[in-house]
Amino acid sequence: MSLSTHRTAEEIGRTALGPRQLPPLGVQRPAAELSTVDTVLPNGLRVIAVRRSSVPVVELRVRVPFAATKSVSEDPLHAARAEVLANTLLTGTQRRSRVQMDTDIALVGGDLDAAVDPERLSIGGNALASGLDTLLDVLADALTGAVYAEDEVARERERLAERIAMARSQPSVIAREALQRHRYGDHPFAKEMPEADEVAQVTAEEVRALHRGAVLPRGSVLVLVGDVDPDTAVAKVAAALAGWVGEGSAAELPALPPLAGGDLLLVHRPGAVQSQIRLSAQSIPRTDARYPALQLANMIFGGFFSSRLVENIREDKGYTYSARSYPEFTATGATLLIDADTASEVTAAALLETRYELGRLALVPPSEAEVDTARRYAIGSLLTATSSQGGLASFLLSLAGVGLGSDWLRAHPERLAAVTVEQVAQAALEFFAPSAYTGIVVGDAERLAPQLRALGGVTLP
Incomplete structure (x- = not known):
C-alpha cells in the first residue's frame, strides 16, 4: 500500500499548465421584497414590523434614545445611573417578580435583555411567534411598571463594580476610553463606562427617577421581525404599549464636534x-x-x-x-x-x-x-x-x-x-x-x- 504524499496549498492550486483558474463569482441578488409596516403610534413610538417566516419565531428590538443632556463634568453620574437602570429594568415590576418575568418569557421559548451605551437604551429578545402576546406583555410591564427594588439595585451595583474593574484591565477598553477622551473630551459620548465608585453612589430612587424622566416612547423605535403579519403585529404592539406614555421625547445624543486631523x-x-x-x-x-x-x-x-x-x-x-x-x-x-x-x-x-x-x-x-x-x-x-x-x-x-x-x-x-x-x-x-x-x-x-x-x-x- 502506497502512502499519499502531502501537498502544499500552492501545489494543490496548480496544474501542469499553470495555476488553477478560480470559478467566476455568481451574480449577487438583492434581498427578497419585505412585507413591512412602518408607522408611529399615538404615544410617539415608531414601530417597524416585518414578515420573515423562515422559522416560527419573532425577534424584538427596542431603541430608546438615552443620552445625557449635560457634559460629563456637569453630570458625572449619568452613565452610572444608566448602567444600573439597564441591569435592573427586568428584575421585577408591580405585577411580576424577577422569577416570574423570566418564567413567563421562558414558557414562550424566548428571552429578553437590556443594555445601555452613551447614545441609547437597547432592549432585545425573541419568542416563538405564538408567544408574541406574552413577549409584548412582559416588555410593557417593564417599561411601565419596573420597581427597581432596593435589594436588586444593591445586588447589581456590586456586580457592575466587579465587571467594571475587570473590563478596565483589558487593553481594548483602555484604548477605547483613551480614544473617546482624545476625540470628544467632555462630551457625553466620550463616557462609555462609569467608574466603580460612581456606580456605588447610585440609589434606587435615582434609578426610578431616571426611568420616569428618560424611558419615553416618543422618539423611540420598536422593531419586530418574524413569522407574523405586520399589520397584526403593529396592532398588538399598540394595544400592549398603550400605557407607555410620558412628557417630552427621549433624549438624543447632542451633536458631536467635528473631528479634525492632528497628532x-x-x-x-x-x-x-x-x-x-x-x-x-x-x-x-x-x-x-x-x-x-x-x-x-x-x-x-x-x-x-x-x-x-x-x-x-x-x-x-x-x-x-x-x-x-x-x-x-x-x-x-x-x-x-x-x-x-x-x-x-x-x-x-x-x-x-x-x-x-x-x-x-x-x-x-x-x-x-x-x-x-x-x-x-x-x-x-x-x-x-x-x-x-x-x-x-x-x-x-x-x-x-x-x-x-x-x-x-x-x-x-x-x-x-x-x-x-x-x-x-x-x-x-x-x-x-x-x-x-x-x-x-x-x-x-x-x-x-x-x-x-x-x-x-x-x-x-
Whole structure:
C-alpha cells in the first residue's frame, strides 16, 4: 500500500499548465421584497414590523434614545445611573417578580435583555411567534411598571463594580476610553463606562427617577421581525404599549464636534508588551450620496481580510494578528476608525505602514479588480447579515436610529453596484488622506517614545 504524499496549498492550486483558474463569482441578488409596516403610534413610538417566516419565531428590538443632556463634568453620574437602570429594568415590576418575568418569557421559548451605551437604551429578545402576546406583555410591564427594588439595585451595583474593574484591565477598553477622551473630551459620548465608585453612589430612587424622566416612547423605535403579519403585529404592539406614555421625547445624543486631523497622543501603560493603535477621522452618514463609494474605499483599505492594510501589516510583515477599518455612526454623523494591536517593538513600524497605506489609497487609485472584489464582498456581507430574523431586526434598528427604514436596505445593493472606480478613487482621496486622521497609541511610553519621536506626528507624555 502506497502512502499519499502531502501537498502544499500552492501545489494543490496548480496544474501542469499553470495555476488553477478560480470559478467566476455568481451574480449577487438583492434581498427578497419585505412585507413591512412602518408607522408611529399615538404615544410617539415608531414601530417597524416585518414578515420573515423562515422559522416560527419573532425577534424584538427596542431603541430608546438615552443620552445625557449635560457634559460629563456637569453630570458625572449619568452613565452610572444608566448602567444600573439597564441591569435592573427586568428584575421585577408591580405585577411580576424577577422569577416570574423570566418564567413567563421562558414558557414562550424566548428571552429578553437590556443594555445601555452613551447614545441609547437597547432592549432585545425573541419568542416563538405564538408567544408574541406574552413577549409584548412582559416588555410593557417593564417599561411601565419596573420597581427597581432596593435589594436588586444593591445586588447589581456590586456586580457592575466587579465587571467594571475587570473590563478596565483589558487593553481594548483602555484604548477605547483613551480614544473617546482624545476625540470628544467632555462630551457625553466620550463616557462609555462609569467608574466603580460612581456606580456605588447610585440609589434606587435615582434609578426610578431616571426611568420616569428618560424611558419615553416618543422618539423611540420598536422593531419586530418574524413569522407574523405586520399589520397584526403593529396592532398588538399598540394595544400592549398603550400605557407607555410620558412628557417630552427621549433624549438624543447632542451633536458631536467635528473631528479634525492632528497628532496622535501616546497614552502610557506601564509594563505593556503590546500596543493599541487607534486612528479616527470625520466621515459621512449613510444618507450621503458619496457613502456607497466611501464604503467600498474603506473595504479596500481595511474593511475585510483581503484589504490592503491587512495584507501589509498582517500577512506581509506580521506586525499584528488583526487590523481593521470601519465606520461608526451616530444619529448626527459618522466617523472612520482604524484599529491595530501590535507588539511594542514594532508599534512605530506598524503606524508608519498604516500611514503609508492611507496615503497610497488616497493618491494611487484602486484598481477595477479591487473595487469589484470589495463591491461583491460588501453586497454579500449585507445580504448575509440580514438573512436571519435576528440579523434583519438588529440592522433595521440601527437604520431607524439614524432616521432610515427598510427602503434604504432594499436599495443599497443597487447603489453599491452602480459605484464607479472613479467615484471610489475620489472618496479615497477625500476621506483617507493621512492628514485627516488623529488618534491614540496606548503602550509603554518608555519603550515606545524613542521610535515614535523619530517617526513624528505623536504627542508624547
